[in-house]
Amino acid sequence: xxxxxxxxxxxxxxxxxxxxxxxxxxxxxxxxxxxxxxxxxxxxxxxxxxxxxxxxxxxxxxxxxxxxxxxxxxxxxxxxxxxxxxxxxxxxxxxxxxxxxxxxxxxxxxxxxxxxxxxxxxxxxxxxxxxxxxxxxxxxxxxxxxxxxxxxxxxxxxxxxxxxxxxxxxxxxxxxxxxxxxxxxxxxxxxxxxxxxxxxxxxxxxxxxxxxxxxxxxxxxxxxxxxxxxxxxxxxxxxxxxxxxxxxxxxxxxxxxxxxxxxxxxxxxxxxxxxxxxxxxxxxxxxxxxxxxxxxxxxxxxxxxxxxxxxxxxxxxxxxxxxxxxxxxxxxxxxxxxxxxxxxxxxxxxxxxxxxxxxxxxxxxxxxxxxxxxxxxxxxxxxxxxxxxx
Amino acid sequence: xxxxxxxxxxxxxxxxxxxxxxxxxxxxxxxxxxxxxxxxxxxxxxxxxxxxxxxxxxxxxxxxxxxxxxxxxxxxxxxxxxxxxxxxxxxxxxxxxxxxxxxxxxxxxxxxxxxxxxxxxxxxxxxxxxxxxxxxxxxxxxxxxxxxxxxxxxxxxxxxxxxxxxxxxxxxxxxxxxxxxxxxxxxxxxxxxxxxxxxxxxxxxxxxxxxxxxxxxxxxxxxxxxxxxxxxxxxxxxxxxxxxxxxxxxxxxxxxxxxxxxxxxxxxxxxxxxxxxxxxxxxxxxxxxxxxxxxxxxxxxxxxxxxxxxxxxxxxxxxxxxxxxxxxxxxxxxxxxxxxxxxxxxxxxxxxxxxxxx
Numbered sequence: 001x002x003x004x005x006x007x008x009x010x011x012x013x014x015x016x017x018x019x020x021x022x023x024x025x026x027x028x029x030x031x032x033x034x035x036x037x038x039x040x041x042x043x044x045x046x047x048x049x050x051x052x053x054x055x056x057x058x059x060x061x062x063x064x065x066x067x068x069x070x071x072x073x074x075x076x077x078x079x080x081x082x083x084x085x086x087x088x089x090x091x092x093x094x095x096x097x098x099x100x101x102x103x104x105x106x107x108x109x110x111x112x113x114x115x116x117x118x119x120x121x122x123x124x125x126x127x128x129x130x131x132x133x134x135x136x137x138x139x140x141x142x143x144x145x146x147x148x149x150x151x152x153x154x155x156x157x158x159x160x161x162x163x164x165x166x167x168x169x170x171x172x173x174x175x176x177x178x179x180x181x182x183x184x185x186x187x188x189x190x191x192x193x194x195x196x197x198x199x200x201x202x203x204x205x206x207x208x209x210x211x212x213x214x215x216x217x218x219x220x221x222x223x224x225x226x227x228x229x230x231x232x233x234x235x236x237x238x239x240x241x242x243x244x245x246x247x248x249x250x251x252x253x254x255x256x257x258x259x260x261x262x263x264x265x266x267x268x269x270x271x272x273x274x275x276x277x278x279x280x281x282x283x284x285x286x287x288x289x290x291x292x293x294x295x296x297x298x299x300x301x302x303x304x305x306x307x308x309x310x311x312x313x314x315x316x317x318x319x320x321x322x323x324x325x326x327x328x329x330x331x332x333x334x335x336x337x338x339x340x341x342x343x344x345x346x347x348x349x350x351x352x353x354x355x356x357x358x359x360x361x362x363x364x365x366x367x368x369x370x371x372x373x374x375x376x377x378x379x380x381x382x383x384x385x386x387x388x389x390x
Numbered sequence: 391x392x393x394x395x396x397x398x399x400x401x402x403x404x405x406x407x408x409x410x411x412x413x414x415x416x417x418x419x420x421x422x423x424x425x426x427x428x429x430x431x432x433x434x435x436x437x438x439x440x441x442x443x444x445x446x447x448x449x450x451x452x453x454x455x456x457x458x459x460x461x462x463x464x465x466x467x468x469x470x471x472x473x474x475x476x477x478x479x480x481x482x483x484x485x486x487x488x489x490x491x492x493x494x495x496x497x498x499x500x501x502x503x504x505x506x507x508x509x510x511x512x513x514x515x516x517x518x519x520x521x522x523x524x525x526x527x528x529x530x531x532x533x534x535x536x537x538x539x540x541x542x543x544x545x546x547x548x549x550x551x552x553x554x555x556x557x558x559x560x561x562x563x564x565x566x567x568x569x570x571x572x573x574x575x576x577x578x579x580x581x582x583x584x585x586x587x588x589x590x591x592x593x594x595x596x597x598x599x600x601x602x603x604x605x606x607x608x609x610x611x612x613x614x615x616x617x618x619x620x621x622x623x624x625x626x627x628x629x630x631x632x633x634x635x636x637x638x639x640x641x642x643x644x645x646x647x648x649x650x651x652x653x654x655x656x657x658x659x660x661x662x663x664x665x666x667x668x669x670x671x672x673x674x675x676x677x678x679x680x681x682x683x684x685x686x687x688x689x690x691x692x693x694x695x696x697x698x699x700x701x702x703x704x705x706x707x708x709x710x711x712x713x714x715x716x717x718x719x720x721x722x723x724x725x726x727x728x729x730x731x732x733x734x735x736x737x738x739x740x741x742x743x744x745x746x747x748x
Contacts, residue, residue, distance in 0.1 A: 033539055040628055055543070055719065144628045146619050146716030152432035218620055218715045371543070372718045375629050 030058060035374065037066050043140070044385025046359075050366070050374065057374060060366035062359055067389040075349040080106055080180060080316050083346070087336075088174040090353060091387040094133035094330040096125045096165065099178040102349075104260050105325040105338045106180050109318045113260065118182035118308045123261045124299050125165065125177065126327070127292040128195075131202050132161040133330035134289045137382050138209045141282055144379035145222055150212050157205040160198045167191060180316055182309035192300050199293045206290050214283065223279035227365055227377035230276060237364070238357040241332025242288060243381060246281035248274040253328035261327065266298040278380035285382070317344060331355050331387055355387035404497050411497075412486050415700060416652035417448050422701070423708040424651070431712055455647075458640035463537050466637065470535035475638070475645035477528030482649055484521040485656045488514045490576050492669050492692030493684045500574070506684045510577030515567055518575070518660055519560050522615065525653070526552040529624065532646075533634040544633025547719055548617060548624035554726040555614035555621075561734035562608040565601050565741040566664045579668035583683060593672040598665040603737045605665045607730055609703075612657045613710060614722070616650065620714040621722060654707055655700055662699035669696050 036047035045066035051059040071090060075083045087102050088095045100122055107114065114122070139154025162172045168187055169175035177184050213219050229239065231247045244251060252270040254263045271287040273280035318340040326335030332354030339348040358381050365381075366374055425447060429436030437444030462471065490496045493505040500512045526549055533545015567573055570581035578597075585595025598605045614621035625633040635646050662668060669692030670676075670683060681687050717725065 031539060040631060142715060146622060146626065146628065147714060148619075149432050149712050152434060156433050212713075213715070216715060218717055221721055222715060222718060370718060370720070372623070372626070372629050372716075 033371075037063075044388075046383075046385055046388070048362070048366075048374070048378075050371075052371065055371045057366050057369050057371065060363055060374070062362050064356075064359065064388050067385050069386075069390065071390050072349055072351055075346050077345060079344045080318055080346065083349070084178055085174075085176050087351070088176055089386060090351065090390055091133075091329065091331060091334070091355070091384045092173060093136060093384060094129040095171075095173055096129040096169070096175045096177060097133075097327070097329045098334065099176070100126055100261070101259075101325045101327045101329075101334055102336045102338070103178045103180055104327070105323045105336045106316075106318055107260070108323045108325060109321050109338065109340055110180065110312075110316075111319075112181050112310050112312060114182045114310055115307045116262075116304045117186075117306045118310075119260060119262045120265075120299055120303045121168075121183050121187060121308065122178065123263065124195075124296055124303075125168065125175070126261065127296050127299075128161055128165055130330040131199075131289055131292045131296070132158045132165070134285050134292075135161070135202065135205060137285055138206075138213070138282070138289070141379050142209075142213055144375050145213075145219060147213065147216075147219075150209055153205060153208060157201050160201050164191070164195050164198050167194075179309065179312075181312035182307070186308050192303070195300060196297065199296055202289060203293050206286060206293075210286060214279075214286065220279065222372075222376055223277065223282065223380065224275070225277050226373050227278045227369065227380065228276050229361065229365065233364070234276070234361065237361040239332070239361060240354050240357065241328065241330075242284040243281055243332060243358050245270070245272045246284045247276035248272050253326060253333055257326070259325050259327060262299065263295065265302060266295045268294050268298075278376050281380045281382070315344070317342060318346070326352065329354055331382060331384060332358060334387075351390055353387045353390055355383035355385075356390075359383050359388055408483060408486055408497055411489075411491075412483055412652045412656070413648070415655045415697065416648060419655055419701070419704045419708075420651050421445060421448055423704060427705070427708060428712050431709075452644065455640055455644040458643075460640040460642060461637070463637050465537035467535040467537070470531050471637075472642070474528045474532035474535060475642045475649070477531060478525045478649045479528075479645050479652075481521055481524035481528070482653045482656055484524065485518055485653070485660070488518055488575060489656065489659045489663065489696075490514075490579060490669060490692075491696050492689035493576075494686075495669075495689040495692055496576075505576055505580070508580070510572045510574040510580065512572075512574030512577065514575035515563055515573045515578065515664075519556075519563060522559070522657075523552065523556050525649070529634050532638070536634070536637040538637050540630045540632075541634050541636045544624045544626070544630045544636070547626075547630075548634060550719070551614060551617070551621065551624060551722060554723055555611045555730075558607050558726060558730040558734050559611035559615060561731065561738060562601075562604040562611065563664060565604040565734070565737050566597050568738065568741050568745055569597060569601060571745075575663050575668070579663055579670055582667040583670040583673060592674040594667060594670070596665065596667040601665065601737075601741070603733065604741075605661075607734050607737070608661060608664065609706065610730065612654075612661065613707060614726070616654050616657065616707070618654070618707060618711045620710070620716045622711075622716050623719050623722065626716065654704055658700040658703035658707065659696060661703050662696060666699045666703075669693070671695055 031052045033050045033052050034047060035050055037045040047063040049061045049063060050057045071086050074086055078086065083102060084099045087098045090098050135154050135158045139151035142150035165175060166172045168191055169177035229247050231249050234244050234247045250270060250272050255270055258264060268291045271284050273284050320340055320342040322339040324335055324337040326333050334354050335352040337350040338346055341347040365377060369377060425436045425444065437447035440446040440450045462468065487497045488500055500514050500517055529548040530545050533541045566578060570578040572578060572581060582596050583594045587595050587599065617624045635643060638646060676683055
């Protein structure tokens with residue numbers, strides 16, 4: 001006389017046993033897939049060792065360091081003005097933005113403040129670096145998803161921005177333009193009106209991309225709900241930039257700690273998105289390009305006249321002390337911790353690059369994703385290999 | 391007319407003609423669309439150096455691929471690896487055999503009757519659908535024999551995808567076959583020429599109008615069969631490097647390349663036979679010209695008409711290819727089994743019902 005509950009329990013045990021047998025029979029050996037170091041999706045030399053079950057990732061481990069160039073150590077044998085040449089090459093798409101926090105840290109140690117016009121020029125070029133950088137991201141996102149056309153528009157329109165950066169600084173990719181106490185040169189004649197035209201073109205590009213990609217159903221099915229980062233997890237991994245704003249955390253160093261850049265002189269908005277998925281991160285970046293356009297336009301209208309260089313000694317010796325200055329770079333928070341012992345060269349420089357922290361979430365994030373989603377997640381996290389490996 | 395009764399000279403002519411029909415339009419579409427149209431879409435010029443407006447670029451590409459080393463991976467299954475591109479390409483040529491280009495112009499129509507007798511006993515549509523799936527075997531062979539993980543994943547993806555999209559492809563044709571009342575491709579062409587829509591017969595009854603749902607499903611399935619974006623997961627260059635083609639180089643890569651684009655043309659030929667009236671022109675134009683539809687003139691006009699229709703359809707294929715992002719593998723399967731197949735089944739039911747009702 002078995003009770004009903006007992007019979008149910010028996011049936012449950014039997015079903016479990018049957019399932020276990022089936023699982024044992026169907027158990028397949030996992031496959032280890034090396035994504036990289038040479039792979040079209042990693043735009044650089046990132047290697048991801050993924051253990052796969054079919055197309056699903058069980059475990060993913062990013063292996064970094066293939067491009068380590070030792071910039072932190074190299075700064076110790078360079079004089080302060082020479083360091084900008086090195087740090088230009090960390091995040092090679094937004095080069096000018098790399099120079100600014102280092103120079104700001106040095107200025108903070110020396111107690112110098114750049115004249116207002118120099119601050120404006122810095123901020124404008126900083127935002128133009130972001131425009132060039134994120135424009136390319138928006139195009140590249142399409143390529144990773146299989147839509148090859150947007151990237152050509154991205155390259156075309158980024159070229160306008162790079163031309164403007166070149167005409168102001170002399171370098172398309174590596175301006176090396178920021179100096180302790182100001183900037184190297186004043187803006188050339190006619191630059192302001194030309195830059196306004198460029199900004200218009202970037203705005204048009206944003207509209208095109210929004211039409212082509214963000215309004216596309218396939219794009220939405222591929223990115224919505226994929227690679228979700230909850231806000232607390234993102235914060236605990238040290239994410240910054242659009243990645244954390246895509247998870248709904250309203251945190252932007254441009255607004256919260258401008259550190260000598262004139263973001264408070266323009267009227268703009270910090271965009272966040274509550275979802276935290278690939279779509280949210282990409283969407284936030286799209287809006288940020290538009291905000292950059294706003295900032296640049298407003299600053300160009302109000303740029304003050306005056307000197308572009310403060311009074312600095314001919315031979316720059318930074319007084320003893322240490323300073324950490326971070327700015328909101330295109331990829332996220334980028335900071336330099338500069339330790340000086342009063343010599344010609346820094347004693348130690350620690351570079352906090354955004355991509356390194358943004359990448360560190362990938363083992364957590366890629367677990368359980370499908371192989372095609374690995375690519376979209378990595379694309380939406382948006383890293384630059386030079387920025388990871390320094 | 392069966393091909394077995396032919397003399398050796400006609401065999402030779404037909405063989406060369408099949409090669410021409412497969413390769414020349416493939417070259418034309420690759421230059422027109424893959425090189426030029428896409429370049430204009432992407433705000434660039436495309437090839438400009440080789441020949442006027444880069445028109446000799448294709449020859450340069452072929453020459454380049456012929457000179458390249460034919461690399462064989464160390465652990466590859468030699469025989470199967472070498473054989474795979476031929477299997478893929480053979481499906482293309484077998485498909486081209488049955489396409490009718492005129493009342494008498496064709497290679498092997500599989501019809502027992504002839505056009506002038508209006509005797510359309512044949513199984514051309516059935517044959518076309520059957521041989522189109524041979525390429526799956528070649529792709530699986532390539533994926534497996536390459537001894538590369540990316541190739542294997544690409545091959546398995548391709549197999550799943552091509553099998554899933556065979557069904558909508560065939561089911562879309564079933565509606566056409568029911569409406570035409572014939573499995574013969576000539577019969578389907580003639581049914582569209584002779585047909586009329588509610589008594590209005592000046593343009594015949596191209597099935598793109600009455601079988602519009604079938605046409606859309608057919609074109610989507612063709613896009614998937616050709617593994618073109620948005621269904622290009624087997625190749626997926628940003629994920630799988632180049633899928634099942636990863637390890638191929640030189641001449642064998644060229645064969646995959648030709649297979650891909652020539653098959654696009656042949657499917658476009660078939661789509662124009664099934665849905666756009668094939669080699670015929672609308673009846674009122676035939677009346678204007680003052681000739682009959684089975685006159686010898688149409689053996690000349692027919693191929694030109696087919697080429698025009700094929701160029702129109704391949705334009706759509708490449709347009710879509712360079713506009714959309716790609717699906718994920720599971721989303722693709724869902725799309726095939728939950729959307730396309732139910733719709734095409736309903737389409738068949740409605741077609742059958744209306745066929746009986748009218």
